[in-house]
Amino acid sequence: MSIELLSPAEMAQADRKAIEAGPFDGMGLMRNAGAAVAREVLRRHPGAERVHVLCGPGNNGGDGYVVARMLAESGVPVSLWASGEPRPDSDAARAAGECPLKPMPLAGFSAQAGSVIVDALYGAGLSRPVDGDCARAVELVSALGLPVVAIDLPSGISGESGKAMGPAFRAGLTVTFARKKPGHLLMPGREFCGEVALADIGISDPIIEGLGVQTFVNCPELWLAEFPVPGVDTHKYRRGHVCAFSGGPASTGAARLSALAAARSGAGAVTVLSPGNALAVNAMHLTSIMLRKTDDRDELDAFLADRHPSAFVLGPGFGVGEKARAFAMAVLASQAGVGGLVLDADGITSFREAPDELFAAAANAMPAFVLTPHDGEFARLFPDLAADERLSKPDRARQAAARAHGVVIAKGPDTVIAAPDGRAAVNPNGAPWLATAGSGDVLAGLVAGLLAQGMPAFEAACAAVWMHAEAGVRFGPGLIAEDLPRALVPVLAELVAMRCG
Numbered sequence: 356m357s358i359e360l361l362s363p364a365e366m367a368q369a370d371r372k373a374i375e376a377g378p379f380d381g382m383g384l385m386r387n388a389g390a391a392v393a394r395e396v397l398r399r400h401p402g403a404e405r406v407h408v409l410c411g412p413g414n415n416g417g418d419g420y421v422v423a424r425m426l427a428e429s430g431v432p433v434s435l436w437a438s439g440e441p442r443p444d445s446d447a448a449r450a451a452g453e454c455p456l457k458p459m460p461l462a463g464f465s466a467q468a469g470s471v472i473v474d475a476l477y478g479a480g481l482s483r484p485v486d487g488d489c490a491r492a493v494e495l496v497s498a499l500g501l502p503v504v505a506i507d508l509p510s511g512i513s514g515e516s517g518k519a520m521g522p523a524f525r526a527g528l529t530v531t532f533a534r535k536k537p538g539h540l541l542m543p544g545r546e547f548c549g550e551v552a553l554a555d556i557g558i559s560d561p562i563i564e565g566l567g568v569q570t571f572v573n574c575p576e577l578w579l580a581e582f583p584v585p586g587v588d589t590h591k592y593r594r595g596h597v598c599a600f601s602g603g604p605a606s607t608g609a610a611r612l613s614a615l616a617a618a619r620s621g622a623g624a625v626t627v628l629s630p631g632n633a634l635a636v637n638a639m640h641l642t643s644i645m646l647r648k649t650d651d652r653d654e655l656d657a658f659l660a661d662r663h664p665s666a667f668v669l670g671p672g673f674g675v676g677e678k679a680r681a682f683a684m685a686v687l688a689s690q691a692g693v694g695g696l697v698l699d700a701d702g703i704t705s706f707r708e709a710p711d712e713l714f715a716a717a718a719n720a721m722p723a724f725v726l727t728p729h730d731g732e733f734a735r736l737f738p739d740l741a742a743d744e745r746l747s748k749p750d751r752a753r754q755a756a757a758r759a760h761g762v763v764i765a766k767g768p769d770t771v772i773a774a775p776d777g778r779a780a781v782n783p784n785g786a787p788w789l790a791t792a793g794s795g796d797v798l799a800g801l802v803a804g805l806l807a808q809g810m811p812a813f814e815a816a817c818a819a820v821w822m823h824a825e826a827g828v829r830f831g832p833g834l835i836a837e838d839l840p841r842a843l844v845p846v847l848a849e850l851v852a853m854r855c856g
């Protein structure tokens with residue numbers, strides 16, 4: 356698997372273990388890294404009039420000296436600029452020694468149109484905002500609009516969090532090594548990296564597997580083995596029964612979007628649980644989806660005992676207040692074999708004054724518990740985590756999941772899915788077409804649909820987020836939430852084929 360996302364500390368550990376295991380020493384890895392970058396520069400910019408290689412004092416700069424040497428050996432005009440001397444006796448110093456070009460001080464850096472920039476100032480070791488000559492170089496390159504190839508990460512971007520620590524290069528291509536880092540996928544890092552190319556520099560898969568990495572790219576490889584495919588002898592209730600709670604007569608559409616998505620995901624039966632005064636409007640718009648009057652806790656308990664549903668969506672269009680809290684608590688307390696509760700939107704907001712009550716109920720619940728907050732909803736349940744600027748999005752989601760005793764889907768352009776056991780996945784395939792009213796309701800229904808089919812909560816949440824994004828991307832401009840359930844069909848077909856093939 357190459358879906359692990361390595362933190363800078365894990366990458367340094369991989370580096371050490373690879374050197375111990377051989378055959379490459381630190382210098383060998385650095386030569387491999389530099390060679391991979393030089394290859395990409397030659398391939399992507401064959402007509403470059405000049406390549407300016409900007410080297411920092413650490414190993415990222417070391418990679419830069421290798422690139423400068425190899426490009427010069429290939430006959431490319433190269434200018435070499437350094438922000439400082441490498442530490443004596445370091446691999447970077449050796450790489451500088453092997454380079455026939457003498458670096459010029461970065462303070463004097465200038466470049467012309469037609470040039471390409473190789474950013475080897477800082478990579479994984481960036482520990483504070485870039486300033487001084489480096490910040491000036493970032494400004495100049497951006498003012499000239501020159502193409503940038505970044506080594507490992509664009510200087511100024513945190514590999515851990517994707518945050519811009521002050522000025523940062525905007526690369527067209529970032530070449531990274533062994534595995535991607537969270538900062539390549541998290542915003543705004545994803546924007547600053549441009550295309551990310553992964554190069555093998557001789558760090559083997561068993562070394563990465565031995566690191567115990569807990570952060571992953573969210574892609575089918577992560578959850579396909581758990582993806583539900585019905586047996587030939589199945590029947591509709593065995594494929595799972597999802598229920599979506601509807602709001603009042605003026606806000607019923609959201610629950611129907613969740614219901615439709617759950618049905619498309621493969622749940623065999625779906626019921627909208629509606630207040631009595633909204634039954635008529637719901638009935639007008641439902642065909643294969645069932646409808647049942649559910650006005651209070653007694654009616655809900657009767658339904659649970661009578662129909663043994665498998666998963667619930669509570670929140671989309673539901674309204675904020677005591678009724679949402681009571682229904683959520685009833686589902687979590689159910690001993691009737693309910694597989695899961697997805698709490699979204701108004702369901703989340705209803706607990707803003709009493710999140711601990713919700714989390715305590717989830718701790719003792721039989722049903723799996725999944726929360727699907729966007730940033731605003733996240734801050735309502737976890738104000739301290741939302742305000743903590745030191746946390747990366749995956750760490751914030753991980754802590755929230757542990758506290759909530761449930762899986763947290765922290766939504767946005769870089770949706771993160773986290774489990775209470777510390778696993779986190781960063782979604783790579785989101786697109787802005789998904790930012791449309793009701794899109795989150797569809798996602799909540801998809802998660803419930805997969806839970807109802809017996810998929811474990813973390814995998815169900817990851818699969819739903821990926822499928823939702825994939826459907827949105829493929830549909831593209833003009834997407835509205837109503838389109839998403841239908842747009843899922845080809846995505847589902849491919850997943851089922853991959854799973855069975």
Ligand SMILES: NC(=O)C1=CN([C@@H]2O[C@H](COP(=O)(O)OP(=O)(O)OC[C@H]3O[C@@H](n4cnc5c(N)ncnc54)[C@H](O)[C@@H]3O)[C@@H](O)[C@H]2O)[C@@H](O)CC1
Binds near residue numbers: 388417482483484532
């Ligand atoms: N870990 C690995 O497996 C490999 C790493 N390689 C390269 O090594 C890089 C990491 O090297 P380093 O750990 O030396 O780190 P960097 O080269 O990114 O940073 C160098 C040093 O600069 C200092 N520094 C950080 N931010 C600064 C700032 N804003 N202003 C001034 N100084 C600052 C830090 O103390 C850091 O030690 C990777 O990004 C990659 O390019 C490659 O050589 C191949 C193998």
Ligand SMILES: Nc1ncnc2c1ncn2[C@@H]1O[C@H](COP(=O)(O)OP(=O)(O)O)[C@@H](O)[C@H]1O
Binds near residue numbers: 729768770793795796
């Ligand atoms: N810029 C973006 N790029 C990719 N996905 C996005 C972006 N903005 C929002 N989304 C996704 O769209 C959905 C919006 O959900 P939500 O905010 O709950 O909206 P609603 O309540 O209207 O359905 C989420 O899945 C979110 O991850």
Ligand SMILES: [K+]
Binds near residue numbers: 475505509
């Ligand atoms: K860099």
